[in-house]
Each structure stands twice: as structure tokens, then as C-alpha cells.
Amino acid sequence: MRRANVIEKDTEQIQTVEDLTGVFESLATTQIAKVKGKVEMSKMFFNLLWGKYSAIRVDQNSRITHREQDQTQRDVYVVISAETGLSGDIDERLIEAVLKDFDAKTTDIIVLGSHGAQQLTQRGIHFVKFFKVPESDSYIDVGPVINAIKPYKQAKVYYEEYVSIGVQGIKSIDLVQSIKTLSEEADLNQDIITEQDTIFEPSLDEIADIMETAMMTLVFSQVILESGLAQDASRFNAMAVAKKRALDLVNRYTLEYHRAKRSESDRRMREIMVSIKRKHKVGNNV
Amino acid sequence: MKDETAVLHVQARAPFELYYEGLASSVSATNKVGRFDILPGHADFFSIINPGAVVIETDGEEINIPISNGIVTVKEDQVLLFLNI
Numbered sequence: 373m374r375r376a377n378v379i380e381k382d383t384e385q386i387q388t389v390e391d392l393t394g395v396f397e398s399l400a401t402t403q404i405a406k407v408k409g410k411v412e413m414s415k416m417f418f419n420l421l422w423g424k425y426s427a428i429r430v431d432q433n434s435r436i437t438h439r440e441q442d443q444t445q446r447d448v449y450v451v452i453s454a455e456t457g458l459s460g461d462i463d464e465r466l467i468e469a470v471l472k473d474f475d476a477k478t479t480d481i482i483v484l485g486s487h488g489a490q491q492l493t494q495r496g497i498h499f500v501k502f503f504k505v506p507e508s509d510s511y512i513d514v515g516p517v518i519n520a521i522k523p524y525k526q527a528k529v530y531y532e533e534y535v536s537i538g539v540q541g542i543k544s545i546d547l548v549q550s551i552k553t554l555s556e557e558a559d560l561n562q563d564i565i566t567e568q569d570t571i572f573e574p575s576l577d578e579i580a581d582i583m584e585t586a587m588m589t590l591v592f593s594q595v596i597l598e599s600g601l602a603q604d605a606s607r608f609n610a611m612a613v614a615k616k617r618a619l620d621l622v623n624r625y626t627l628e629y630h631r632a633k634r635s636e637s638d639r640r641m642r643e644i645m646v647s648i649k650r651k652h653k654v655g656n657n658v
Numbered sequence: 659m660k661d662e663t664a665v666l667h668v669q670a671r672a673p674f675e676l677y678y679e680g681l682a683s684s685v686s687a688t689n690k691v692g693r694f695d696i697l698p699g700h701a702d703f704f705s706i707i708n709p710g711a712v713v714i715e716t717d718g719e720e721i722n723i724p725i726s727n728g729i730v731t732v733k734e735d736q737v738l739l740f741l742n743i
Binding site for chain 2: 570589
């Protein structure tokens with residue numbers, strides 16, 4: 373059996389781990405609440421923007437799905453992973469889901485987040501572009517990513533979906549299709565705005581172009597936010613598991629410590645008894 | 659004659675932030691054509707806003723919002739500003 377003072381030192385170290393995981397756990401909870409609020413706000417923004425876009429009566433099908441003339445015939449998978457580790461196994465699950473569908477002959481990969489890039493490199497999978505995950509606490513500039521996607525025939529985004537604090541899944545969406553889905557939730561009871569009754573500056577076409585890019589950016593930003601939310605939840609779960617393990621270990625060590633302490637005092641007691649008996653024997657012999 | 663009681667109903671939003679929602683006496687910004695002011699009774703208007711700042715004049719206060727880009731729509735004194743998109 374280990375000595376009581378050794379067990380005591382180990383217990384103190386595990387308690388520090390428990391405290392630290394507790395802090396990470398509470399940070400993740402705060403972050404989840406913050407991001408959830410942002411997602412709700414961006415949905416409201418999208419609905420208002422879509423309402424105005426619908427009011428100018430531009431043919432949505434032909435415009436949003438419109439691609440540049442020099443587009444490639446290849447597809448692209450956009451993989452949104454975490455920027456750092458410590459988020460459980462969610463990025464591994466994400467990469468496995470991507471590789472299940474991936475065909476290098478027809479598809480390129482663009483990856484967001486260092487952790488995903490690292491996972492792909494370890495598996496020997498080539499990706500054409502890498503971006504750092506934009507900070508979810510500040511303004512999300514996804515312009516460079518949108519520009520990288522534009523030349524492709526089809527863009528499928530793979531990301532981590534937040535279902536609940538305990539459940540995170542892997543989801544994939546077609547970027548254009550998701551705009552249409554979001555727009556179904558928008559309020560379409562808007563009056564028609566035409567050039568007869570409204571001043572357009574610089575022109576209706578240029579405004580429509582900007583609005584389309586804005587909506588695509590918005591959908592992509594929402595996906596990044598949701599992905600961050602799932603990573604935070606996964607981090608929360610990993611920390612909760614670590615905290616529980618640390619707590620179990622502390623309890624086990626405390627028990628072991630008390631046993632060791634008792635065993636040590638029993639041993640001392642036995643030694644004292646033996647020495648008293650010896651002294652008595654010696655005394656009697658004299 | 660100018661209607662003294664007329665006001666604008668303004669919403670200024672970015673995708674993840676609400677800058678201002680409420681009444682205002684004027685909204686000013688810059689577009690491709692130049693600097694413009696929206697006052698109560700303005701014609702229906704739809705425009706791209708240039709980088710710079712949007713200024714919303716409320717009752718005794720001036721709200722200055724720095725922006726990277728935006729869109730403004732005006733319809734019957736309802737002003738919607740989609741900023742930093």
C-alpha cells in the first residue's frame with residue numbers, strides 16, 4: 373500500500389485538475405448562451421433582409437443559383453472544424469463524415485480551422501485552401517471564404533451541429549439550398565418595390581447583387597456560429613467527463629488515504645505493543 | 659410646410675448586433691452618388707451605403723455608427739439600415 377503522504381499529494385493535484393475542468397465547464401456554458409443569442413439575432417436580420425429582397429422581385433432562382441461563367445466543373449466541400457483541440461472527438465467525427473462522401477476526382481476540399489486541417493493532413497488528404505475560423509465573438513468576415521467557393525459548381529458545407537448541450541451531430545448542407553430554406557421562414561407579405569415608385573442608387577441590379585452576397589455570407593456565418601456552439605458544447609461535455617473522473621479519483625484516493633492512515637497507525641500501535649511486551653518479558657526475566 | 663410632428667422609425671442592424679431601434683429626426687450616410695440625408699417625408703429609397711459612418715439624429719442625441727458597408731431602405735418613413743453585411 374502507498375504511503376498516506378504520497379496519496380495526499382496526488383489527491384491535491386487531482387483536485388486542481390477538478391477545479392480547472394470546472395472553470396472550463398462554466399466558460400463553455402457562458403459561451404453557449406452568448407452564441408445562441410447571436411444566432412437568433414442573425415435569423416431576425418436575415419428575415420428582414422430577405423423581406424426586402426423579395427419585395428424588389430428579382431428572379432431568386434436564376435440569380436442566387438447564378439454562377440460565374442468561368443466556373444470549374446468541380447464540387448467543393450467546405451469543412452468547418454475547431455481552431456484548437458480540447459473539444460472532444462467531434463472533429464474526428466466530422467472528418468470521418470467528410471471522407472465517407474469525398475471523391476478526389478470530382479471534389480476539392482476547403483478547410484476552416486487548424487484542428488480539421490491537422491486531421492486531414494494526418495490522413496494524407498489534400499485540401500486546396502485553409503482558413504482560420506473567424507472569431508465568433510467579433511465581426512465574422514467570411515468574404516474570403518465565399519470568394520473561394522464562388523467558382524465551384526456546387527458547395528457542400530460540413531459542420532458540427534448543435535442539437536443540445538449533451539448532443540452534437542455532424543451536418544452537411546448545400547449553401548444555395550440553405551438560403552432557400554431560410555427564406556421560407558421569412559415574412560413575404562411585403563409590398564412590391566419597383567423603379568416606378570422607388571429611387572434605387574446606384575441600380576436595382578447592383579443592390580440585388582450585394583443582397584445576395586450578404587445573404588450567402590449570413591448563412592455561412594450562421595453555420596460557423598452553430599459549429600462553434602457545437603464545439604463549445606462538446607468541450608463542455610469533455611470537461612464534465614474529466615471533472616467527473618477527477619472527482620471519482622479524489623473520492624477513491626481519499627478512501628485510500630484513510631485506509632493508509634489507519635494502516636500506518638495500526639502498524640505503529642502493533643510496534644508499540646510489541647515493544648511493551650518485550651519490555652515486560654525483559655522485566656520478568658530480570 | 660414642414661410637419662413638426664413627423665418622425666422616422668429607424669432600425670439599424672448588423673447581422674449580430676442591433677445598433678438602434680426607435681424614432682429619429684434624420685439619418686445621414688454616403689452612397690455612390692454622394693452624401694445624403696433622410697428626413698421625414700423622404701421619397702421611397704433603396705441604396706447601397708459606402709464605408710464610413712451612418713449618423714442617426716434622435717431627440718437631442720446624435721448616434722454615430724462606423725460601418726464597412728450597408729444597405730438602406732426607406733418606405734413611408736420606415737428606415738431600415740442593414741449594416742456591415
